[in-house]
Amino acid sequence: xxxxxxHHSNHQLKxxxxxxxxxxxxxxxxxxxxxxxxxxxxQEAFIKYWQRxxxxxxxxxxxxxxxxxxxxxCLNHLKHQKVVEKFAQTQTEVAEEAAVLKAEVWGELYRxxxxxxxxxxxxxxxxxLEGLKNQEIADExxxxxxxxxxxxxxxxxxxxxxLKPEAFLVLCLLVSEKYF
Amino acid sequence: xxxxxHLYHTSRLIVKYWDNTLSxxxxxxxxxxxxxxxxxxxxxxxxxxxEMLKEEMRxxxxxxxxxxxxxxxxxxxxxxxIPWGRVAAAMALIILAIGAKWxxxxxxxxxxxxxxxxxxxxxxxxxxxxxxxxxxxxSTTDTLLTEQGGTxxxxxxxxxxxxxxGGPLVYNTLQIPRGMDYSLTLSDGTQVWLNAESSLRFPxxxxxxxxxxxxxxxxxxxxxxxxxxPFSVTAGQMEVAVLGTAFNLMAxxxxxxxxxxxxxxxxxxKTGGKxxxxxxGWVGVTSNGHTxxxxxxxxxxxxxxxxxxxxxxxxxxxxxxxxxxxxxxxxVYPTGKAGNPHFTGAIKRYDNIEQVLxxxxxxxxxxxxxxxxxxxxxx
Numbered sequence: 093x094x095x096x097x098x099h100h101s102n103h104q105l106k107x108x109x110x111x112x113x114x115x116x117x118x119x120x121x122x123x124x125x126x127x128x129x130x131x132x133x134x135q136e137a138f139i140k141y142w143q144r145x146x147x148x149x150x151x152x153x154x155x156x157x158x159x160x161x162x163x164x165x166c167l168n169h170l171k172h173q174k175v176v177e178k179f180a181q182t183q184t185e186v187a188e189e190a191a192v193l194k195a196e197v198w199g200e201l202y203r204x205x206x207x208x209x210x211x212x213x214x215x216x217x218x219x220x221l222e223g224l225k226n227q228e229i230a231d232e233x234x235x236x237x238x239x240x241x242x243x244x245x246x247x248x249x250x251x252x253x254x255l256k257p258e259a260f261l262v263l264c265l266l267v268s269e270k271y272f
Numbered sequence: 273x274x275x276x277x278h279l280y281h282t283s284r285l286i287v288k289y290w291d292n293t294l295s296x297x298x299x300x301x302x303x304x305x306x307x308x309x310x311x312x313x314x315x316x317x318x319x320x321x322x323e324m325l326k327e328e329m330r331x332x333x334x335x336x337x338x339x340x341x342x343x344x345x346x347x348x349x350x351x352x353x354i355p356w357g358r359v360a361a362a363m364a365l366i367i368l369a370i371g372a373k374w375x376x377x378x379x380x381x382x383x384x385x386x387x388x389x390x391x392x393x394x395x396x397x398x399x400x401x402x403x404x405x406x407x408x409x410x411s412t413t414d415t416l417l418t419e420q421g422g423t424x425x426x427x428x429x430x431x432x433x434x435x436x437x438g439g440p441l442v443y444n445t446l447q448i449p450r451g452m453d454y455s456l457t458l459s460d461g462t463q464v465w466l467n468a469e470s471s472l473r474f475p476x477x478x479x480x481x482x483x484x485x486x487x488x489x490x491x492x493x494x495x496x497x498x499x500x501x502p503f504s505v506t507a508g509q510m511e512v513a514v515l516g517t518a519f520n521l522m523a524x525x526x527x528x529x530x531x532x533x534x535x536x537x538x539x540x541x542k543t544g545g546k547x548x549x550x551x552x553g554w555v556g557v558t559s560n561g562h563t564x565x566x567x568x569x570x571x572x573x574x575x576x577x578x579x580x581x582x583x584x585x586x587x588x589x590x591x592x593x594x595x596x597x598x599x600x601x602x603x604v605y606p607t608g609k610a611g612n613p614h615f616t617g618a619i620k621r622y623d624n625i626e627q628v629l630x631x632x633x634x635x636x637x638x639x640x641x642x643x644x645x646x647x648x649x650x651x
Contacts, residue, residue, distance in 0.1 A: 105344070138344050139347050142348050198332060
């Protein structure tokens with residue numbers, strides 16, 4: 093039962109999920125402004141994609157399919173909530189494209205930051221996201237001020253290395269499949 | 273079908289802008305895009321603002337990817353397994369050789385901590401205080417206790433929290449019965465989630481230059497950083513030394529080995545004078561005073577904390593032990609028999625054991641029958 097085929101597929105779905113889940117949530121959340129419902133919608137889109145369209149392997153095509161499924165489910169959700177008229181007035185093609193663009197940019201930056209090693213990430217978060225000074229960070233994390241400085245430099249260095257085109261990730265995925 | 277490819281291209285340019293890695297050609301392309309319309313200009317302004325980055329990172333952090341993945345994995349696999357279930361019934365021999373599998377869906381939010389319902393009344397968690405007094409903790413009423421030296425102990429639902437007030441070295445012991453899990457905040461801010469049938473002995477206030485606690489059973493620790501006072505957990509003859517980290521320690525006496533699964537940070541396992549250093553994603557497996565390192569699915573090992581049973585090619589005794597602890601039942605099954613089925617999958621820790629046994633039966637790998645508080649297994 094535990095065939096090699098289902099195993100590699102599962103692995104492939106997980107990679108897609110890791111890459112796209114949060115940005116799709118953000119996209120849905122922008123449309124319906126309800127984070128719990130947004131998560132439900134995105135989860136259902138992943139399940140549906142996998143059951144019906146797993147034959148599509150081109151990453152941009154998969155992404156677009158998921159965005160479209162999520163968008164349609166969001167519009168349905170709003171219809172259910174009977175606020176569709178209100179939304180329809182603001183919903184234009186331009187707004188939709190803006191929502192995709194935002195989800196893509198923030199999603200990619202989040203992924204880059206989240207994949208930093210833990211020590212680095214904490215320093216980066218406190219300094220760049222929460223605006224603490226070096227000494228405050230040192231006190232907060234109970235480390236020396238010099239460690240804070242090195243971790244900051246390292247975070248920026250790593251961030252550059254990690255923002256590779258997603259195509260690279262998918263390439264790795266396709267190569268690694270051979271070993272399952 | 274619609275295409276968003278031009279958007280993916282633009283987003284890549286903006287990410288590179290953040291990253292400061294735009295080539296000359298790309299910079300021109302981005303500037304051209306910005307200049308193409310007022311809408312584009314406003315969008316870029318928003319997408320390049322540090323304030324917005326901060327806000328968006330916070331927003332993105334509030335979703336629950338692990339919970340989401342549990343659900344997707346369960347649902348995708350159960351659909352895949354339905355036709356297989358029928359084939360399996362006809363090919364029982366093959367299944368026993370390869371191992372049975374079952375999956376189920378986590379459709380609802382896991383309730384953690386949670387209490388399993390069985391027919392009879394269950395044990396209650398007990399706190400043994402410094403003077404030896406035993407306090408039965410009722411989840412329905414909130415309690416405020418005070419230890420020697422003034423340490424406040426606040427109990428709310430299935431949670432216990434210590435507030436440091438200095439004082440002498442006094443130990444408390446928290447005993448969790450079968451059928452529930454519990455969360456505890458120590459006086460230094462370290463968080464501990466105790467699984468069913470587990471107990472932890474710990475000082476109400478950490479006095480000296482170390483923080484030592486003692487575990488039987490299973491717990492997940494998120495240790496508060498304090499380089500001056502190393503934290504350590506002792507389980508039987510083994511000790512885990514930590515400095516600010518998250519890990520799961522499974523040390524039930526009826527399991528063949530102790531497992532230390534490191535989620536983040538670093539820990540050192542000390543057994544029989546030897547030390548083993550773990551990296552995140554690795555599990556230290558200790559048996560007969562000897563520790564080896566293995567790479568395992570950490571999210572599976574910590575599934576109980578999310579209200580799930582998660583199995584990864586686990587044998588019958590591992591599966592049944594978990595049911596025994598959660599539903600306070602006894603399992604009777606053939607041991608030492610060839611073809612012991614193995615299980616892989618995720619399932620919610622249901623209120624009701626019948627639902628779980630029903631799913632196990634559907635795998636066709638073995639039959640599970642409940643009579644009173646005993647599970648009879650045949651395969």
